[in-house]
Amino acid sequence: xxxxxxxxxxxxxxxxxxxxxxxxxxxxxxxxxxxxxxxxxxxxxxxxxxxxxxxxxxxxxxxxxxxxxxxxxxxxxxxxxxxxxxxxxxxxxxxxxxxxxxxxxxxxxxxxxxxxxxxxxxxxxxxxxxxxxxxxxxxxxxxxxxxxxx
Numbered sequence: 001x002x003x004x005x006x007x008x009x010x011x012x013x014x015x016x017x018x019x020x021x022x023x024x025x026x027x028x029x030x031x032x033x034x035x036x037x038x039x040x041x042x043x044x045x046x047x048x049x050x051x052x053x054x055x056x057x058x059x060x061x062x063x064x065x066x067x068x069x070x071x072x073x074x075x076x077x078x079x080x081x082x083x084x085x086x087x088x089x090x091x092x093x094x095x096x097x098x099x100x101x102x103x104x105x106x107x108x109x110x111x112x113x114x115x116x117x118x119x120x121x122x123x124x125x126x127x128x129x130x131x132x133x134x135x136x137x138x139x140x141x142x143x144x145x146x147x148x149x150x
Contacts, residue, residue: 005038005045007031008077009063011052020081020091023052028059035066048075049124051083054115067120076112076124083108 012027013019031047038045047066053059066072080097081090085107097105116124 003043005043006075007034007045007047009047009049009053010077010079011050011082014079017092017094020094021088023056023082025053025056025059028053028056028062031062031066035072039069039071044071044073046073046075048077049116049119050077050079051112051115054112054119060119063120067122074116074120074122074124076109076116078108078112080105080108084111 009028009031011019011023011025035045047063049059049063053063063074067074078097080086080095080100081093085104097108100108113123116122
């Protein structure tokens with residue numbers, strides 16, 4: 001039997017509009033403790049990260065430390081409201097990927113992929129938000145293309 005462990009690695013309290021507008025990442029800074037627990041039990045997690053996490057210098061330092069051991073993967077976790085190109089209205093409205101025009105969604109995937117590559121030096125695994133998408137590219141390392149229905 002195999003257990004897959006994926007950790008949504010995003011800003012604190014994404015369900016609160018004020019928290020989304022003024023992001024904090026305290027949960028990210030605690031990941032080394034969780035990662036040590038995984039290591040003790042032979043678990044190789046995938047940390048699926050959002051654009052703000054990939055561009056927060058302190059979060060990037062944490063993630064680089066985790067990936068240095070070679071015992072985890074970094075994946076992409078798309079949030080339509082905070083991945084460029086996005087607007088302050090998107091942060092307030094909290095839209096999902098399925099509500100975006102396809103060209104904008106593809107631009108956001110390209111932005112997210114580039115930010116993660118810059119942060120950790122590797123293209124991400126992909127994960128979609130199950131509440132917003134019908135298809136997932138989790139487990140692929142392909143170029144950021146859309147898995148949305150056309």
